[in-house]
Amino acid sequence: MFRLLPALLALLLAGPASAQTPPAPRFVPAIVFDIGGKLDKGFNEAGLQGAERYKRATGTAYREVELTLESDRQAVLRQLVEDGATLIVSMGFAQVEAVTAAAKAFPNIRFAIIDGVVEAPNVRSFQFKEQEGSFLAGVLAAMSSRTGKIGFIGGVDIPIIRTFACGYAQGARHAVPAIGLLQAMAGTTPAAWLDPARGIELANRQMDDGADVIFAAAGATGFGVLQATAGRHHLAIGVDSNQNHLHPGTILTSMVKRVDVAVHQALRSAADGTWAAGTTVLGLKEGGVGVVIDEYNRALITPPLEAAMKEATDEIVAGRLEVVDYRKTGRCPVE
Template structure:
């Protein structure tokens, strides 16, 4: 994968796995668990690909509460794990504090920028991938009303929603985009019941395609959409297979490549801030046997053309995080 460089509780409750080699890499999953079928699982898949290729071993740790972040990170560093990769913006403040205490350890963080000499920060152009699936939603919708269910209401998730809305409006300027966030605390990432409730509420308002960017909460959105016989859009990992013929597509975020590449680099991991964008295959949409019947040739041609225009700069997708505004939607 190509990157575009920019200038820009108690740990005892957690399980450390893998071998005892001093320089084993490590991966810390954010809340929601490594088998969330979304963001964390994408990271896990990248680590597993490295294991299959190298026969190596790594340590892994699943967060159980916010209070565990610092102690867990220090515990791994003290075991000699190197590099240590963590998923999620919520590690940012803790890593900024911990990294200077372990100058010989390389760290990688996904979805946050930590300005320390031994840290690799990887952020994604989620707005670009979301624009593409927004176009697909608008083209598939029969009601001209589509939905978005986010997890925790933070600028990063608004970035997804804003790009999605812009893509929808590019196809149908009169289309309505219903946006709901699950909550304002990290619990919002792991509440599929609430996700299903929000999806059903949006369906009652006419939405017939709903995009979920909410961690394991999104599983409830996809389930409710399938139950109500409308289409959904998955996120991060390819979620098309969860409800074949009911998931229009998934906005893929190549977190797996980020973890895999960090493990391959090992202690030679290049530090600094990197952006994984559409041009570098950092984001995109999923097309496979599970959704092929849903994606028309017209839809694919339109979206692929837009993707090339985004890469060339002909189409500029607004990044909510650049100015905390969204011209295409209201929050």
């Protein structure tokens, strides 16, 4: 008669290893912030807020990279895959080319692109109806102007920035048909996103020409616009994130893109099994864009302004008022 050792007996009772339930695959998310950094007080930072909200809710940490060079985009994605990331969220339309290449090279890895479109079976894309939020900004700007002239300053002269400008112009003329419109772009290269001095220069030029409300959709260059208008006691409109607090009392509102919502959706869906490739478009109806009223600008938004904003919002959401998307037409109906 022989006796089995306890450890051997337990192993035999457990059965073959192949019959045991395999461990669930690890979910390892990562996020790539575009040039400007995660604390840019704008687009990237909104994405950070969404990632942090997911982290707080689930306890799941994420890896992050802040790009400093355009040439690093593809290499960063490849390195994250090699380091074990299973979902990579890339911030900004400038990363479309890199995500396209990475998705093809790593078909078993999931990717998400925020503010751009990549058509691939392992990519989820998020876009926004910037024209709808900008329309509301235009309504508020035109109704707040005392000079009868308002301005727009964009960063790089590309279709998405012209979409902001065109939506803003449509809203302004909807509210005040005779309002004067000025428009300028900071440049044609990525440096145009990162030049506050250029923003100050362009804002002063528009104010000299009579504009007393200026909407800046120009990245860090826009901070110069906000500073210049505050210095001359005029009004500015922030973009992407809520920037009302930067110059309280002189920022009329901020046209926010709920980048945080997109990032949170990308992370949550990949983790809970509801993730699907394709394009998600977020507008006013989906809560993806809008303008902000808070303690920093409450005194500037009078009851007539708020009523006009609400009316326009209701009309757009109901489909009774269509705001032209410059990206689809290549032209703006308002000159």
